[in-house]
Amino acid sequence: MRALTVFISLILFLSGCVSEQNQTESDVLNYVDPFIGTGFHGHTFPGATTPFGMVQLSPDTHIMGWDASSGYHYEDSTIYGFSHTHLSGTGIGDLGDVLLLPYSNSDELKPVGLFDKKDETASPGYYKVRLKNLNVTAELTATKRVGFHQYTYDESNDRNVLLDLGHILQPNWGHKMIKNTIHQIDDKTFEGVQKTKGWAEDHLVAYRIEFSEEFERLKIYSEGEPSSETKLSGKDIKLHFRFPDNNKALLVKVALSVVDEEGATKNIQAELSGWDFAQTVRQAKAGWHDALQGITISTDDETVKTNFYTALYHSMMSPFIAQDVDGRYRGMDKTIRQAPEGFTNYTVFSLWDTFRAFHPLITIIRPEKAGEWAEALVQKYREGGLLPKWPLASNYTGTMVGYPATSVMADALAKGLVPNADLNVWKEAAITSATWQPEWFEKHKGTRAAEVMMKHIYYKEKYGFVPSDSITASVSYGVEMAYYDWCVAEIAKTAGDDKAADEFYKKSKYYENYFDATTGFMRGKNGDGSWRTPFNPKYSDHNHADYTEGNAYQWSYFAPHDTNGMVDLFGSKDAFESSLDSLFTTSSEILGENASADITGLIGQYAHGNEPSHHMAYLYNYTNAKWKTQKYLDHVLYDFYLPEPAGIIGNEDCGQMSAWYVLNAIGFYQVCPGDPTYTIGRPVVDKASVRVPGGSFEILAHNNSKENKYIDKVLLNGETLNEPFFSHEDLMKGGKLEFFMSAEH
Known part of the structure; x- marks a missing residue:
């Protein structure tokens, strides 16, 4: 009997191991790679966020240029810091609010982190990187409205954090700081408000920052000049915190509000009252696991x-x-x-x-x-x-x-x-x-x-x-x-x-007014009713053409509400099929010195890298x-x-x-x-x-x-x-x- 009991116990143990292994292998989170899209023109970011959450806590590696619209590009090796708001995949940059950077062994006026890709990891709700020149490892996670940082320093006697309130993500696009106000609550807590102007004409974010330890020294620079004030107002404000010698990880919580500091305080009290970083990571991952079950x-x-x-x-x-x-x-x-x-x-x-x-x-x-x-x-x-x-x-x-x-x-x-x-x-x-x-x-x-x-x-x-x-x-x-x-x-x-x-419904037929039966394309028409000339369906000008981010090929098949009516414009299903064939099989040459950079992912002139083409392959379902x-x-x-x-x-x-x-x-x-x-x-x-x-x-x-x-x-x-x-x-x-x-x- 005892032998049988041992045998059954062994079977149950092995079954449990297999079940746990299968669960791990089939876990959807194992198949999410936040770095996908951070290269080429994807414009995504790899940092920590929750499903549809207010906070997107991610590294800012690049502050100039189209391919850094999210603040991050995979080919970069420099980190300016970790800010709390980002846009995923947009063609215009903005946000990048409330930036923090931990550092040791650096010029405190302008610390910048360098990193190797092998020292960077990301998964849903979690991001980690080692800043090799600053001798610190940063880990990030988030709740809906609160960013949570964990900094582990190599040097226990050189533990610093920069709060850069002059940080702007896209200055070359007119993104600029309008005003900062910040004040000290105690030796662990600060609150403030940022106002910026950029793609969003009038953007406000309020915040509350809490450190897990009291700082031992604080240096403040306002508009580049040292300041001893603990209640500040200005455009470019930088605070350098030095923390006591300690082998423990330093934790930082940053709650955001779209209203005021009181809102940020309520957000942090409701969502992240404690200091358990690992538990917060688990909660973020659990949220993602549930969201991905659809x-x-x-x-x-x-x-x-x-x-x-x-x-x-x-x-x-x-x-x-x-x-x-x-x-x-x-x-x-x-x-x-x-x-x-x-x-x-x-x-x-x-x-x-x-x-x-x-x-x-x-x-x-x-x-x-x-x-x-x-x-x-x-x-x-x-x-x-x-x-x-x-x-x-x-x-x-x-x-x-x-x-x-x-x-x-x-x-x-x-x-x-x-x-x-x-x-x-x-x-x-x-x-x-x-x-x-x-x-x-x-x-x-x-x-x-x-x-x-x-x-x-x-x-x-x-x-x-x-x-x-x-x-x-x-x-x-x-x-x-x-x-x-x-x-x-x-x-x-x-x-x-x-x-x-x-x-x-009558206005919904107005698309027909742009169809030129002699060329088979939707064309620009002048106020007097004449067609705009010259015309070449492969021509694109990003800012001054008749087509947004595309050309006539990429804009001549959009009448999703009346596809059969659009087919009739071409004369027959066979004629429409022939036109689609031309779209997919003609050369992929795009003409024009200022052709839109959004025209990517070409099959002929079909451009999957931009949205106007996304339905076009399905138009064959309306043909023979x-x-x-x-x-x-x-x-x-x-x-x-x-x-x-x-x-x-x-x-x-x-x-x-x-x-x-x-x-x-x-x-x-x-x-x-x-x-x-x-x-x-x-x-x-x-x-x-x-x-x-x-x-x-x-x-x-x-x-x-x-x-x-x-x-x-x-x-x-x-x-x-x-x-x-x-x-x-x-x-x-x-x-x-x-x-x-x-x-x-």
């Missing part, structure tokens, strides 16, 4: 697995919370507001990018979050008078084209994600933002936001198109506004206003050559997403590039947000399970391999899909989607 996949391809879970991770950086734990936040009108019950304010909506794949992905894996964000956009209309298109820190930046918030709103309504929406206000917000508002324009005249948020609408209403001799990027504005007007019509229809819906969708998706999925720093082929753009990969890796895409229909692609995973309210939606790809890139047939719950489309309702009910793959099309 879709789980199975594949023997380790590259696909790393690409997938890293992409899912990058899809949960923003929009991020811009509200204190007490519910206060700064509105678009710069007033301090108290959030009503159930409402959360968010910032960093890269809408022109993210309406295409990121927001549709979130409607699937985090539907409650998608509803929150749509309502947050409507609230910004209530506060500022217009829907934003790239809100940053309670600012209308006016960046990019049209009024894409209407897409997010229309999709949320179409999928039933905001059951308590005030539809009259939603309709009002959409219609107001899509029509000429002279009073709003006059009120904001002279600002960049006024010029780029309103003028194109004035011309659309005057001519029915945007004249190229009056507005730069006229074609991009025109074709995108046609889609957004369809979204407005859908919102108005849901609100029961058929008259307004009919008006905007649906297999070509699978052919080109296979190329993109395997060649343009790689598990390396340069592994994202263009700007990550707040989750859009990554969300595109997530959806396409499991085999489908939504061409037209607002129309809750998905179209079939080419899965690269063998199995996927999507967590939905109905349980799970299972995806199986039979005979899947790199060679078997084509689809023989597709079954939805055992029934053959005769056309490559299924509905959001089908997905949300749960069920099974089966792909049968083949090497032949």
Whole structure:
């Protein structure tokens, strides 16, 4: 009996070991590499954050140049310090608030850290680096609103920290410090407020800094001059703290607030009252582990697995919370507001990018979050008078084209994600933002936001198109506004206003005004109705052409709300297919001395590195050559997403590039947000399970391999899909989607 008991115990022990090993091997966090996208033009950062958290605590290695928009670039070997706010994957830089740098053995006036890549590691919720010349190892983690630092010094008698309040992330883009105020609470605690001006015209962040030990010496420099004040105001303030001889790690907590120091204090008390760094890391990782359960996949391809879970991770950086734990936040009108019950304010909506794949992905894996964000956009209309298109820190930046918030709103309504929406206000917000508002324009005249948020609408209403001799990027504005007007019509229809819906459905056909049947492209048109000349579809000028960040090839296929109507412009499905063939097979030469640097990831003139191309491969599903969708998706999925720093082929753009990969890796895409229909692609995973309210939606790809890139047939719950489309309702009910793959099309 004793022998049997020992045997059973041994079996249970070994089973436990195997179970633990399998759990470790299958842990999704093991497949997240935060360094992916930090090279080339990906513009991501590797530091510590939580899903949609206010704090993104990361090293600033570079403060000049486009490829350092996030503050970090993989090829750099210098660290200026660790700041608490960053943008993931944007084409413009900003933030970089409240920078700290630990140091020993350095000129205290300007310490700079040097590091080797072998001494740098990152994983979800955690970052670590050894600063070899400063003889210190820095580790970072975070809660939603608090950054947590741990510094381990080689020299126990030379423990210093620089707080650099003059730090600016992108001075070459006009990013500048407006004002700092800071005051000492005690020998371990400081509070203050920073105000900067840059991409965000008026950006405020308040903070509270707490050290785990009292400092023994403090040197302060204000505008480069020594100061003995402990309550300071100025632009360039630097504090150098020296701590007593000690072998222990020094800990620092920095809480942020979008309102004031009192808010920062409440945030730190609510989220990080203790000093357990390891426990905070575990909590951050647990948060990420839960967030990444929305879709789980199975594949023997380790590259696909790393690409997938890293992409899912990058899809949960923003929009991020811009509200204190007490519910206060700064509105678009710069007033301090108290959030009503159930409402959360968010910032960093890269809408022109993210309406295409990121927001549709979130409607699937985090539907409650998608509803929150749509309502947050409507609230910004209530506060500022217009829907934003790239809100940053309670600012209308006016960046990019049209009024894409209407897409997010229309999709949320179409999928039933905001059951308590005030539809009259939603309709009002959409219609107001899509029509000429002279009073709003006059009120904001002279600002960049006024010029780029309103003028194109004035011309659309005057001519029915945007004249190229009056507005730069006229074609991009025109074709995108046609889609957004369809979204407005859908919102108005849901609100029961058929008259307004009919008006905007008519405007949604205005994209036809840009189509030149003689060339087969969308072209710039002058105010007198003549085509703009000269014309070359491969020509690009980043700042002065008729196309935003692209050329005629990359902008002639955008009418997602009326794809069949666009096909008719070309004359037939075969003619449309031929035009698409030209897009994908012509030479990849881009003409023009000032061609946009965003045109990357080329297959012919298809440019996957920028968002206007992201739906184009799926247009073959509207022709008689649906297999070509699978052919080109296979190329993109395997060649343009790689598990390396340069592994994202263009700007990550707040989750859009990554969300595109997530959806396409499991085999489908939504061409037209607002129309809750998905179209079939080419899965690269063998199995996927999507967590939905109905349980799970299972995806199986039979005979899947790199060679078997084509689809023989597709079954939805055992029934053959005769056309490559299924509905959001089908997905949300749960069920099974089966792909049968083949090497032949």
